[in-house]
Amino acid sequence: MPEMMPAVAVRPGTPHSLHPTSLPRPAAGPGEVLVKVLRVGVCGTDMEIIEDKFGTAPPGAEALVLGHEVFGVVESAGPGAAMAPGTFVTTTVRRPGDCPPCLTGQGDFCADLAYTEHGIIGLHGFMTEHFVERPEWLIEVPAALERVGILTEPLxxxxxxxxxxxxxxxxxxxxxxxxxxxxxxxxxxxxxxxxxxxxxxxxxxxxxxxxxxxxxxxxxxxxxxxxxxxxxxxxxxxxxxxxxxxxxxxxxxxxxxxxxxxxxxxxxxxxxxxxxxxxxxxxxxxxxxxxxxxxxxxxxxxSVNSSRVHFEAGVEDLARFERLWPGLTERLITRRLPGLDAWSQITQRERDGIKTVIEVG
Ligand SMILES: [Zn+2]
Missing domain, CATH: 3.40.50.720 (NAD(P)-binding Rossmann-like Domain)
Incomplete structure (x- = not known):
């Protein structure tokens, strides 16, 4: 039996089916790194998936693990993966299909809508403890931005x-x-x-x-x-x-x-x-x-979604925001839920709240 880890998922097709579940704990294969999830952001898209306005489970699965805004740390690297353990990372959400924009690195301009997206369409999301990914989809975040790096995706x-x-x-x-x-x-x-x-x-x-x-x-x-x-x-x-x-x-x-x-x-x-x-x-x-x-x-x-270049620009601008307005960007995070066990609270509206994150790691 593989070792299991907790996760939070919905059953696409069933509104308000948010529930705790588990996934096999992954190991980094050749060319992949194992990322430990430190925190996951919650956004309006997650609420719409919970209401079953959209969202697709991975092929063969009944449930879709939620979460597409993630901040983590590389825990180990598989053979041939050039990314050092201890590196803070976030990741792009969309994985391209095979149309011309997708094949030339602009999956955010996918012409035939045949892409997949972590936590949204056909791929599990990041409301769990670990995931494996190829470094080409990971964006390094400097340690100095550890408190705000989770905002890279919306930025x-x-x-x-x-x-x-x-x-x-x-x-x-x-x-x-x-x-x-x-x-x-x-x-x-x-x-x-x-x-x-x-x-x-x-x-x-x-x-x-x-x-x-x-x-x-x-x-x-x-x-x-x-x-x-x-x-x-x-x-x-x-x-x-x-x-x-x-x-x-x-x-x-x-x-x-x-x-x-x-x-x-x-x-x-x-x-x-x-x-x-x-x-x-x-x-x-x-x-x-x-x-x-x-x-x-x-x-x-x-304009929808974003590509690697926009994540990289986001990381640069998070640093610029800190120089211009020290500590201000972090004030967007108005609620930090203490771990995946607090999953049921993500649907509770926060008075005068802006952004909820789950502190996973
Ligand atoms: Zn495409």
Missing amino acids: SVVEKALQQATLIQRRIDSWQPRTALVIGAGPIGLLGTLLLRSRGMDVVTVARRAAPNAPSAIIEAAGGRYVSINDESLAGIATTLPPIDVIFECSGNARVAFDATRVLGNNGVLVLLSITGGDATTPIPLDQINREFVLGNKVMVG
Whole structure:
């Protein structure tokens, strides 16, 4: 009998089936390293998987082990694996299929949606004690970032967003973004705010909750401005600002995403980051949006997931955030659950909470 280790899983097809389970403790094979899980982040995607909005078990399995945000330490290396024990690591989530972008290292642009994703689609996640992986999927995190390294995955999502915006805006020789709007103040919105602030932009972040609250305090400490959408409409906020050069939409609400098209400045770029699970319909002012996009050379672009380059940029920016605002990034982690035994608490909403992590190791 193999030695077993605890894990936390759902049964895809059954809503609210979160349960403790166990997996065989793995050993590093040739070219692989064994990673000890130190902590796992919990995010909105996990909640949607628990509600059975999506999520697929690995082939032949009934359960899917949750968890795609992981921070760990290399415990041992198999033959031929060049990664030293003691190295702190995180890992990309998606494993590519065989379409052209996948085959050229851009699985985040998978064209035929034939990828797998740890803890989401077809591969077990990291809510367990150990996993094995090839070093090509692992990203080294300096020991100095041990307290915040778990945020590399959500940060990589906005790193990709900023990279996309920057690549697109090379179309305008004189482009110099000064004013940014971030919609949503969850972990993605907050990390997006810090990222845009770290690039010297004036950033206004809007969300529903009345200020002051935990996100508004973080935003203001980074020199940004928080506005509750309950106090002022998006259009009203925009009239107080210079032309908005960049918008990150991470509210989780498609109506807000289309409202954002109306406040984007000329030559601006709106990056959509919310995976909205519903099927809402609403009348929208087609002619106005179309006219404003044509006359203003505006761009709206979707962006999902992230690749190794975005994780590497994330690690660099976590260090930059620490230099700019010592200790601030860690304030995104508002709840640390004491081990996998506390699994049932991940679905309990935390008052004024931002990010929950499970302290596994
Ligand atoms: Zn693909």
